[in-house]
Amino acid sequence: MTKPLLFPEVFDGALESVSAYRAPVFTAPFPTLLNPHHQYAQQAALAWAHRHGLGRTPAARQRLTDMECGTFSGLYCPRTDREGAVVMAQWIIWLFLWDDTFDDGPSGRDLRALQQALGPVDRALADPPDPQDPSLTHPLARALADLWRTIHARAPQVTRRRFPESVRIYLRAVAEETRNRAADTVPDLDSYLRLRRINGATRSSIDLLEILQGVEVPDALRHGLYGELRAFASELWLWSNDTFTVLKDLHYRNPHNLVLVLRAARGLPLQEAADQAVHMVEQRLRDFAGVAHRLRTLVDMPCDPHAGARHEVLKAVGMLEDAISGYFRWQETTARYRRTSGFLTP
Secondary structure, three states: OOOOOOOOOHHHHHHHHHHHHOOOOOOOEEEEEEEOOHHHHHHHHHHHHOOOOOOOOOOHHHHHHOOOOHHHHHOOOOOOOOOOOHHHHHHHHHHHHHHHHOOOHHHHHHHHHHHHHHHHHHOOOOOOOOOOOOOOHHHHHHHHHHHHHHHHOOOOOOHHHOOOHHHHHHHHHHHHHHHHHOOOOOOOHHHHHHHEEEEEEEHHHHHHHHHHHOOOOHHHHHHHHHHHHHHHHHHHHHHHHHOOOOHHHHHOOOOOOOOHHHHHHHHHHHHHHHHHHHHHHHHHHHHHHHHHHHHHHHOOOOOOOOOOHHHHHHHHHHHHHHHHHHHHHHHHHHHHHHOOOOOOOO
16 A cells, blocks of 8 residues: 655645746747647647557546647657658657656556556667567557557667667666656655656657658767766756646646755745746757867867768757757647646646
């Protein structure tokens, strides 16, 4: 039997001040593009979700509607083809429904339920993919196996290992979050910032961006400045996201939110904690721009290793800039984060 989530240091008094809470507006210094196939991607991805039984419950149907997966795909991954836009929309459906199951539902504090779910999901990432594996009885596992088959077929041989590795790193973060909830533990700020880099599946999402938009940065360059740029992009998406999900996380008593962690760690009113999170995002955006500029400089230096992969590096930097700007636009307008009532538990 699981115990109720308490977290009084996070939640006490916060709901009383949420009516005056103001979500920020983030502006990236990059153009915002929209993939012309976004409406097609929306329809095709929703049909895929229903074929795999992902919209069976009222909560799942609400979330499928609220997330606007085609718009997300079109803004986040604007330079892919029509089928690539569908794949990104399918990934967002899978990721959000899986994530919400543990962020918002009772499974999010049930370690046994998590372990039972992790096995099939891990098998869904087999190489080669096997969507017909009879052990994949959970709809989310079957859907992921089908999606992984499509991604595997599009990915260059050298990059096929990255996506499943990154998904598994994300799943380990989900397990850590579940342990926190089960123990009524609020992470300290440093622990949360380390966890936040991986608990939003941004690593695998960037891998997918690279696959769908033909970006192939050599392995030798992926652990230097480009790796840092990927990490900064992840933090920009996730830290900014936390400022938009305050009401949702308060409703579901989910402590894994930068605003709520800052509030608990520093004894701040809710809005002041959000304002500090905004300052962190703004600083990280400057950090990102500085590293992007450095990479654009290095590709023109003949003796630097980046010069040998000039086209790939420049394309990768532009890809992340597109995704940051597009994500900022999506989270400001999506019904997923504008909902103020009618929350349904997964």
